[in-house]
Amino acid sequence: MELTLWTYEGPPHVGAMRIATSMEGVHYVLHAPQGDTYADLLFTMIERRDRRPPVTYTTFQARDLGGDTAELVKRSIAEAVARFQPEALLVGESCTAELIQDQPGSLAATMDLGGIPVVSLDLPAYSKKENWGAAETLYQLVRGLLKAQLPSPGFEKPSPQRWRQEGRRPRVNLLGPSLLGFRCRDDVREITRLLGEYGIDVTVVAPLGARPADLMRIPTADANVCLYPEVAAPLCSWLERSFGMATVRTVPLGIGATVAFLRELHALLGLELPAELEAGADGVCQAERRSRLPWYSRSVDSTYLTAKRVFIFADATHAIAAARIASQELGFKVVGLGTYSRELAREVRAAAAGLGLEALITDDYLAVEAAMAAAAPELVLGTQMERHSAKRLGIPCAVISSPLHVQDVPARYSPQMGWEGANVIFDAWVHPLMMGLEEHLIGMFRHDFEFVDGHLSHLEGASAPTAEPATSSATAAAPAAGSSPAGLVWSPDGEAELAKIPFFVRGKVRKNTEAYARDRGLALIDSEALYEAKAHFSS
Numbered sequence: 001m002e003l004t005l006w007t008y009e010g011p012p013h014v015g016a017m018r019i020a021t022s023m024e025g026v027h028y029v030l031h032a033p034q035g036d037t038y039a040d041l042l043f044t045m046i047e048r049r050d051r052r053p054p055v056t057y058t059t060f061q062a063r064d065l066g067g068d069t070a071e072l073v074k075r076s077i078a079e080a081v082a083r084f085q086p087e088a089l090l091v092g093e094s095c096t097a098e099l100i101q102d103q104p105g106s107l108a109a110t111m112d113l114g115g116i117p118v119v120s121l122d123l124p125a126y127s128k129k130e131n132w133g134a135a136e137t138l139y140q141l142v143r144g145l146l147k148a149q150l151p152s153p154g155f156e157k158p159s160p161q162r163w164r165q166e167g168r169r170p171r172v173n174l175l176g177p178s179l180l181g182f183r184c185r186d187d188v189r190e191i192t193r194l195l196g197e198y199g200i201d202v203t204v205v206a207p208l209g210a211r212p213a214d215l216m217r218i219p220t221a222d223a224n225v226c227l228y229p230e231v232a233a234p235l236c237s238w239l240e241r242s243f244g245m246a247t248v249r250t251v252p253l254g255i256g257a258t259v260a261f262l263r264e265l266h267a268l269l270g271l272e273l274p275a276e277l278e279a280g281a282d283g284v285c286q287a288e289r290r291s292r293l294p295w296y297s298r299s300v301d302s303t304y305l306t307a308k309r310v311f312i313f314a315d316a317t318h319a320i321a322a323a324r325i326a327s328q329e330l331g332f333k334v335v336g337l338g339t340y341s342r343e344l345a346r347e348v349r350a351a352a353a354g355l356g357l358e359a360l361i362t363d364d365y366l367a368v369e370a371a372m373a374a375a376a377p378e379l380v381l382g383t384q385m386e387r388h389s390a391k392r393l394g395i396p397c398a399v400i401s402s403p404l405h406v407q408d409v410p411a412r413y414s415p416q417m418g419w420e421g422a423n424v425i426f427d428a429w430v431h432p433l434m435m436g437l438e439e440h441l442i443g444m445f446r447h448d449f450e451f452v453d454g455h456l457s458h459l460e461g462a463s464a465p466t467a468e469p470a471t472s473s474a475t476a477a478a479p480a481a482g483s484s485p486a487g488l489v490w491s492p493d494g495e496a497e498l499a500k501i502p503f504f505v506r507g508k509v510r511k512n513t514e515a516y517a518r519d520r521g522l523a524l525i526d527s528e529a530l531y532e533a534k535a536h537f538s539s
Helices: 012-022 040-046 062-066 069-084 104-109 130-145 184-197 229-243 255-269 286-290 292-298 300-304 316-329 342-354 365-375 384-393 418-445 473-477 492-499 503-519 527-538
Strands: 026-031 055-057 088-093 118-120 171-175 201-206 223-226 246-248 309-314 333-339 379-382 397-399
Touching (some): 012 026, 012 040, 012 130, 026 069, 026 104, 055 069, 069 088, 069 104, 104 118, 118 130, 130 229, 171 184, 171 229, 184 201, 184 255, 184 418, 223 229, 223 255, 229 246, 229 316, 229 342, 246 255, 255 316, 255 418, 292 418, 309 316, 316 333, 316 342, 316 418, 333 342, 333 365, 365 384, 379 384, 384 397, 397 418, 492 503, 503 527
Parallel strands (some): 026 055, 171 201, 171 223, 223 246, 309 333, 309 379, 379 397
């Protein structure tokens, strides 16, 4: 057994809670012991919501296990319905309650709840995780509500271009945005505005902000947009099979993807492609100039960014998009790519293979930190976990994906998708590198008389962090920057010379020098050994 300190995803009932909390008129009765009610904090603290999630816990205690916990479930369901009057009811159990096997969904089915739709959630807590739980909950909820609308076998699939015959504007659904997703609220606003500019209406956004009645209107749209595959992919596939609804799967993250998204949608809906989306003689369409990212990437000032080494680890959607933006739109060199989203591992492996890399598929943050240290990047794009690891290693980091911290849920408008999203991405990724350049210049000139002795930059000396004790074998595999393998000692003059090397390659130089010293049986690494190692690896 391995003790986990942090985790990228919670158990699947947290995913179900995300769907319930994202919607209006939905209530979730969760069979759970007293200690499993911590999830309230995720929404009140991280999302900074002014109300608790619409969740009723049975909160049984140890003494209740000797009695009839099934009766406790039924009483909790009845009280929740009477108090909250939901338009739809979700019933499930936490990972701990799953062991008792009370089957709360089956109990709810035997109760007279006044005709309220009840969705029983069977979420295997010991084999699945949060994103799967969110996707399964949304799928089961929509499937249950649309059961009466299912077409008969052999039906004729509706045309995505039927809006012409009906004399209206084309319309689509935006599926997948939810609370605790990354900037979903602002992405929906940006994409809704973007589609409106091209004469396309949005029928339903789900689950974020939707009511059960809205979910029942999903088939009235001409097509679905799968904005967040981690949450919406199973539902979109079911809607394709059951209702014949076409799905746009291009996620508009980055300039190239936004153009591809709009072109795909126009072709699907039978809309004439606007001139601004046509590629010009230089291969660039006029619409791309609505973002500042493409201009800067082609400017003289951008030469500082060229070939910067970037390590990426996030959910699959944002990891794949980040790799494409970094390599194709900013001129970075991607030196590591991975995800914790096992359900979409195949897609991430394909993206990594296209970059000549082997994808890292894991939910062990220590393994990610070890891979990060080995890759010696100049910028990390990841989750809040990678932010902590990057800080330990003295590497700039930008958060691009859930799991996130409260500081990653800004009060301001800060989308990731569309033209404005590309501007936000540009700022978030480039500024840490520019501040890193400032750190390097401070390091170069810190001994000049103009500098006050002991001056520290904004990184507070993070470019030379001290070693920390290893807590596991995985930690030992990725020693903190500034530490050395057993048997090797850096002399004061060796450390002084190492400190003169730019921070963004210092870790790699330290690693190469120590390998050089081991190969030659050196126990002490002084300035002379550092010079010899540099000459050896430069030849």
